[in-house]
Amino acid sequence: MKRALADGLLESEKTIILVEKEAQLVKAAKPAGCLSPGVGIHFTDNTENYYIKIKPVYTFNLPARFFYTSNAQSVFGTEIDKVVNGINGKIPAKKDASQSYTLTASEKKYLMLMYHSRYPELTEEDIPDKVELVSGGKEQDTRLPSVYSEPANNEDFFTIRFMLENKLYWIELDNVLHLQGEDGQLNSSASYWHDFPLSLANIPTEEDKNTVLSSRTLSLNALAHDGLIAIDEDNTTWVKVTALDKQSLMIHGWVNIKDNAQAHIKRCSPWHWPGFETIEEKASIGELSNKIGKNKVAKLDLEDYTPAMHALHQILTGTLIYSTQRKKGLPPPTFTERDLKEALRRSWAAERIGHLLVKYESEWYADEALSKWNEVDELFEEERQQKKEMIEAGLNELGITQPYLRDYVFKLVDEAFKYIQTNWKIEKEQRIKPSLWWKEVAQAQAQNPTADTDANTPKLSNLSADGKAWFIHPVAMVDYFNIETTKLWHEPLENPQRTFFNSKKSKFPWNGAFGFVRNEGNKSHAGLDLFAKIGTPCFACLDGEIVKARGEGSYGNVIVLKVKGDDLRASRNDYTLEFSGKGKNEFVQASDFDINSDYFYIRYCHLHEDLKVSGIQKGTKVKAGDHRLYIRHRKCERAS
Incomplete structure (x- = not known):
């Protein structure tokens, strides 16, 4: 019913762009x-x-x-x-x-x-x-x-x-941002087109490298805020899209959002619920726990996945780590912390996870004996034996045959699982059992039905008698139905990802983090290294003023942006440190860092010398999201 009503909305009220699977992205024509x-x-x-x-x-x-x-x-x-x-x-x-x-x-x-x-x-x-x-x-x-x-x-x-009154040119706005909408001069070269650069005739012929692998939903308000909208001479709107191609590689391009202008492109309202997937998960708590445990050690076949696991698997296969592993013939991704975090770092994967609507039994529903939770008890012994088998195989590979050493290791395993079982028993008695309220409320609602209200007011639904409900990601929903808001912070790159390898091509994921993470913890890294291809656009994170724009030896071309302390503090996100321990001590800020300063300085390093936006000079005022520069081989950012 709601979708039918949504179809009747005006085009101006349809603020979501659905880019379906198999959509093809348009590339700008070659400049004149x-x-x-x-x-x-x-x-x-x-x-x-x-x-x-x-x-x-x-x-x-x-x-x-x-x-x-x-x-x-x-x-x-x-x-x-x-x-x-x-x-x-x-x-x-x-x-x-x-x-x-x-x-x-x-x-x-x-x-x-x-x-x-x-x-x-x-x-x-x-x-x-x-x-x-x-x-x-x-x-x-x-x-x-x-x-x-x-x-x-x-x-x-x-x-x-x-x-030239009769000779108009199209150029990219990035080239004249320094003019702030006032007539003036170019500070650097700018590509131009005699006609509008985008046309449906400019769809590349290499479909594998240009066809969208999985659907994306994009907010017109967010696209406008980020400057990713173009309007041609016929007043038709185009939007810039970042997605995955059929090779699971990131691609950029444009789509025409005029009705029926381009296949697999639709304009919707939030009430159409585009991009959402509904899943009815019927596996019990015990079955899910058992299968997820086997998945983590790559001992579960795909045909044995539950519906929710199948959906999550499809999303994880679109991440950078998996696309790299697949080429090497390695096993598919697992539901481990590493693979899940990798998915959440990529906007299209995080979007798909947030759009999963799963129907499942509430954790607040159970019988007095906690039967569904007791199923987990039986898994501890199986998991303990699996752990011992893995350790035994490792000991054999290392050639450790001494009985006293092997017995000592197995004893530690037994003690660890005994500790886990004890804590699990406390968890059931002191947290789970006291929080069971669903069944009581559902029974009370059934005995006292809601009275009829005004015809224009929908009747409240009762809680289900079986404890099942649709679970929705709250943050994804707030973002999805969000009306245009003012955002202070803009990511320095589209879909920023911290570097996985160091400059010597060695695999050190912690090497690009902030803290004492280099030379086995003896050397600090006062910045954050983000992975990007050469020529990737880079953006101002906050409103501010360029106070430095010049080369700095091994750091290459550097730009320092002065921003207000209140703006940076208001933009701070919740962040969980990933690396800790010997040799990789990541931290949020140094002990002598004054978080209450009036101003902070964001430093961009390793920027491209030739590919740069006009107006890059000391004293230039910039807005968050302004495209200011390009990457040379990597990008560092530091606030101090």
Whole structure:
């Protein structure tokens, strides 16, 4: 019923984009060329979308000899601020105001000869006959400097400027973020397109590397906040998608969200519940515990998985670790802490886990004898024997045959399991049993049914008599139905993942963590290393100001962002330390770190020298989510 009503909503109320399995992502067309630093930018419309439309503005210096007759007559009379003749009879004489100048054919040819190598996109036909005179030789500044350029202020040259009124370019917003929506100049080169860069004709032919492996749901509000929306000349909206391809590798691309424009792309509302999967799990507590235990030691066949285990298995196979293992012929992922954490680090895997709706018997429902929980008791002995078999195989491999050593190890196993059993008994008596309330409430509801209410008010449902209910991930649901909110923090990378290998290609997952995690705990690492391919876009985490932008030896190109202390403290997430013990002592902050400081500094290292966004300089103000730079080979971040 709710889905039927949702179908009738206006398009503007359908704020969820469903990218179904088998959807194909569109790539931007090859740029037509590249605009050089110094080209003026005049914004023609929206300055917030991923691709924006601009008119280029060119400022050139023309030798003064073009402005005088062969008799070299003076252009100025003796009276101050009064022009008696103008320049070559072609411009009006008016001081301190915008003045026009009419170019001759020979002057256009000169400009092309001098400037074509710098501005190859410009043709002689593009240059208009009438241009603006910015400054004019000795003692003649016709107007103040503008946002587009500085005048030559040289008596041997006159500065002219013109805008291409009939030649529009599309460029990426990242190239002009430093202008903050105001007309100005490019600080670095920018690719351009004559037509809107996205088209359904630009779907790559290599389907395996471009087809979505599993469905994704994306919030239009979140996409707009992150600057991942583009609108073409027909006012059609495109959104940028990050997903997995059929090889379980991350891909980026665009989809057209116009109704029926692209296969497997749908616009929905939260009430359509797109991307959610319902599972009725019928295995008992004992059966689940037994099968999960066997799964952890790779002793359970896929056909023996329960429905919930099957669903989770399908999600885990899309993680980075598994896609790497599969190539090596290693066994599939297990429901261990390592594999589950790896899944939660990838947004598409975490999204799918959060969208699992599982019907199962509540932990608050059981009989007085705790029969379902007692099933677990029988598993302890089996698990103890499995542990002993694993240890015995290890001892044999190491060649340890002395009876006293083997008996000692087995004795430790017995003592550990005895301790576990004792704690489990206490857990049942002191926590589980006192928290059983479901059956009592369900019986009371059955004896006292809810009275009929207003027709517009839905009747409350009673608790089920068998203790079964649908379990929903609360955080995923809040995020899913969330109306647009203001977020302070933006991740430095899309789907950030801490490095798994060190710079010598050795497997040291803790090497990129923060703390005394290097050289067996004798060397600290004052940062966080994130894995990224060369050329990966990097973002400002918070609103702030760039206070450093230069090379720092082995750290490569470095940017330091100054942010407000209140913003960083408000953005702090709950975090569980992964590495502790000898040789890998990870911690959240140093003992002398002042968490109450007014300002903090976020440091980005190992940034690309050539691929960078214009406006990267000391003093530039940035917003959270601004695309500021690109990765050279890895990225470090440090707050201090």
